Amino acid sequence: MTYTAAVSGATGYAGGEVLRLLCGHPDIEITTVAAHSSAGRRLGELQPHLHALADRTVVDTTAENLAGHDVVFLALPHGQSAAVAAALPEGTVVVDAGADHRLTSASAWEKFYGTEHAGTWPYGLPELVTDPRGGKQREALRGATRIAVPGCYPTGSLLALAPALAAGLVAPQDLVVVSASGTSGAGKAAKPHLLGAETMGGMSPYGVGGGHRHTPEIEQGLAAAGGQDVTLSFTPTLAPMPRGILTTATAVLRLGIDDARVREVYDAAYGDEPFVHVLPEGQWPTTKSVQASNHVALQLAVDHHAGRLVVSTVLDNLTKGTAGAAVQSLNLALGLPETTGLTGQGIAP
Amino acid sequence: MTYTAAVSGATGYAGGEVLRLLCGHPDIEITTVAAHSSAGRRLGELQPHLHALADRTVVDTTAENLAGHDVVFLALPHGQSAAVAAALPEGTVVVDAGADHRLTSASAWEKFYGTEHAGTWPYGLPELVTDPRGGKQREALRGATRIAVPGCYPTGSLLALAPALAAGLVAPQDLVVVSASGTSGAGKAAKPHLLGAETMGGMSPYGVGGGHRHTPEIEQGLAAAGGQDVTLSFTPTLAPMPRGILTTATAVLRLGIDDARVREVYDAAYGDEPFVHVLPEGQWPTTKSVQASNHVALQLAVDHHAGRLVVSTVLDNLTKGTAGAAVQSLNLALGLPETTGLTGQGIAP
Amino acid sequence: MTYTAAVSGATGYAGGEVLRLLCGHPDIEITTVAAHSSAGRRLGELQPHLHALADRTVVDTTAENLAGHDVVFLALPHGQSAAVAAALPEGTVVVDAGADHRLTSASAWEKFYGTEHAGTWPYGLPELVTDPRGGKQREALRGATRIAVPGCYPTGSLLALAPALAAGLVAPQDLVVVSASGTSGAGKAAKPHLLGAETMGGMSPYGVGGGHRHTPEIEQGLAAAGGQDVTLSFTPTLAPMPRGILTTATAVLRLGIDDARVREVYDAAYGDEPFVHVLPEGQWPTTKSVQASNHVALQLAVDHHAGRLVVSTVLDNLTKGTAGAAVQSLNLALGLPETTGLTGQGIAP
């Protein structure tokens, strides 16, 4: 069976990556390509790398245009998904790449996003350890008809720390995460500080001091994994690369935890996962090893001097960080093999 | 039917890209991964982006290890292919990503490479216009058991100028080509001038003045297309990007040739090609639109003031410029659909 | 004596580079920092690399604010310089980094820029060979009170080819130039195709086929050098680097010209120049060797097979390509040593 799909926000980075992956998905047919401001234009002009779709015409993001599909992808600005989703039948699988339906706490939503909370949908990170007994998020996605795609930073942070918290290897207080993201994470809207001449060859932090909207999303997932509240210091930085996120996540080790125990926990958490790879000791991950793929590479180190566990993860913010997670979750929702359409390797060098 | 394949030079950039593409090829099974200096090591350590092959062990590039496969890919230093190929049965399809079997002229080979000529194999550029009647190279590849993969620069130059020469739009003398290549084109051997700190943020020419080994290869193909000798000034430059080639190719227009006639010729040459795209007027190609794909984008301009046709092509030096051409040609050799395993879109942004 | 200076367009790339150089100029005092849209803001917020000027307040670009200085730099959009300059006293040295006063031909101006021609000022490229007897542009700048700063592409092309044309080494017809520029050449106005995610890792041509506005400017200078009209095919390309221009310039060699003769001509033209360096044979220039400096490095090759001279030049589009040329010309205008304030080396790696 082939499922029909509409992709809104098709001219942005997230929408473009969804389309790229769907071009290689054997069970999905891209029926509608929608974007508000570019309606009527040829997609080849706006996303010239999507050769298979070059002659498609972009249509406006209206309820009419999105109706009648088996699957609808939403890659819209914050706060717009709820209204669009409300107009779609319950049986349509709606995959929201935006933030609107990720948070369970209405107050956290309102504090960080400033609008009314739209509700909570199943969180599209199948590999996430979701409780101290080692349960995985995967189960919540099977047969789902509404999916909230995780934020790109949260994916790297959650995969890094959830197993350690679930297994009680580390304290839930005083988590510290520093992430470096490629500039596509900031979107395709033209702003002077995102120009190539500004970003090439330089790095800068932003949203420091707890202000980044992904902080409550990371805390929410880690709190579930560990079964108790967590406290996180999260600093995002902008790196001079188009794609990729490198996350350095650290937590205070509990007494008596040694290297072997930590590795055992992570091997147990991810040993059977098709997309999350604990690297052999001594090999550090690089974002290019997962570029344009749905893979995540992870390495860990126990720093006995500092008393901290350090976990490094790499992923592609547009693929596993957005569109890959969307497709992977969709596969679960539709009852397809989870890796369908996601078998690409990383692009390197 | 599934064909077994051995890939030599598997730890370099060309070999790595062949492996990446073969991971997505439904009719090929990667049986053997060979490289001389890294024999015995885990592939995941050397090519960490090839997650599907991470646990493979690299074997030495010996006749024994390469024997017994349906297909053998050679990504070896210049001058080593002939001996290896000689040890393989005639029925084995041998695809040589090196230069050894590209040139038809033994004297040109000896002048530019300095060793004895190993012979000439069918040239693996199916879309190449090969004569003034508009024949294509494709036919020479069907059922072939020996294939010479084109050089990366020649692919961009030949696709740019062959249609114009075959159709008599331009003069065969005084062709001028300037190409910019990503640094992976220089290979994975560590040299100081190829360090990231040296290459990021800067450009430089090299092999200027006719000395580059790809010059006779380009001239050979263009002479065939036009049916007469050509003279080429070719300047390669090194650009601060990992992958990609942008070629600016110009030729002296014959009298009376206008824009419409030029576009007509190129549309006729490439309108039915799955991988070569003449862009709509006004849209200029970018190397990122074809990154990690087998696609080529082409645009042209008639400069009446200067009396020259200018053709720009973009391709990925490792994909269409090497490994994609290898797989595409192999498909023809095996009688498979030509696009098998090559359906990926470009990776952008 | 210290001269007072006003810099308009101070928040853009050209204006910022003028300010950077003036910070190191012992005879200039930056009195006024002007920009239209950012008037009232702190310069440190807009040009954070200019630490010495961080606390300056940007003023509006009005006649009042620019009045009363010894020197006024204009870094304004095309077509705005004439009106501003008209309001300044004749004795004020006005240095126009824009295009308005570069072309001698009113019809060429109108064809390429579409507005009324504002007149012609002395062209700020002191090292330019301006006639077949080997005269230099330097003399026209001594004591000047109006200076037209060259375009960045023309500087690289003119320095590459003028000596050969002046000495009759090459034919004036069928010059072919391909240049690669860093993205700062496109300015600081935010446009989607100039975003870091779009430009990093990719190259693209633009303005192909003779349409680039720098074409008549290059032809004008080369025609003067050779004493006869020239015909140029010029193709600019955008390279993934913040700064720098690599120019590959080729021309048809006249019969009987050999390598030694060519080198002799270039050594004679540039051997005494403080900023233009003919590299030793075998060493190719890199844009990073001149980054953020007023230097130009040049290498040449005689391609006897193709019958062409190939000259490569590298410069920094913002320094020697704009602000450095402005300051160097200003030094001549004020009777200061030509290298004053321009003694910085290139920034590498």
Next chain:
Amino acid sequence: MTYTAAVSGATGYAGGEVLRLLCGHPDIEITTVAAHSSAGRRLGELQPHLHALADRTVVDTTAENLAGHDVVFLALPHGQSAAVAAALPEGTVVVDAGADHRLTSASAWEKFYGTEHAGTWPYGLPELVTDPRGGKQREALRGATRIAVPGCYPTGSLLALAPALAAGLVAPQDLVVVSASGTSGAGKAAKPHLLGAETMGGMSPYGVGGGHRHTPEIEQGLAAAGGQDVTLSFTPTLAPMPRGILTTATAVLRLGIDDARVREVYDAAYGDEPFVHVLPEGQWPTTKSVQASNHVALQLAVDHHAGRLVVSTVLDNLTKGTAGAAVQSLNLALGLPETTGLTGQGIAP
């Protein structure tokens, strides 16, 4: 008075940057340019950006060649400085850009470097707060004849955290620092993982878990500032840029410390410093704002939710991180104004 200087390691990145800065230093004459493996070669071939020194000949790094100068810069591999310095008169000012004389603890040296400790020289970071009363390192450098140039990572970390520790704003335990460095920090020796094709477009961590040699150097300085031992988790990462270090440094806030108090402490520490700038609230630093300059930009945030102070610093690893610190310290040693030869602005864009 002009001082004569010899620079060893002149063909590497640190030595090249020392030479670049000395070219602009009015009181220093570069008398000798030394390097072991390149002795006899023309410097212009090895450091083509140093136009003023292009015709210098590199001499071998022998005691004879380094003798007889007022100042000797050492940019040698670890463990080689002591022997070279021992052969120089006590009155010669020896500035060691290597690690040999930075650590006060012989056991820390032996643990991290594996050789015998060579002794401790005055640490060349004038702005460093060195004790809880707010003393600065500057005083120890006046008139010194032996100077240990700080490591590039320690400079960013020490300037970030020393004021807070000295003022008792934060706890000395559980400091967490994550730094991103440009690839020139890894030196000019060619290694495959540092190739442009590998490093462009990607990030990776290394030396995670406390193993990096800069960890004890950072702890040593912070312990002095706070007057008690500190514990640091330090993670260095490699960023796709030639130069620059962005440091994210965090520490546990003591109770009752608010934003105003933190800013007051940092303003007091750096308000009079010529090279360290606390940015206005709301402006985050970028490495490009300090590129190729001796400046450091710093911003801070109090994260009340996480209970941590977060301080971001940016510097150029080769300038303030190495050669600029060397020259600044030398100025103090010679009794020259501290900023002599270091007045360049950052290079941006």
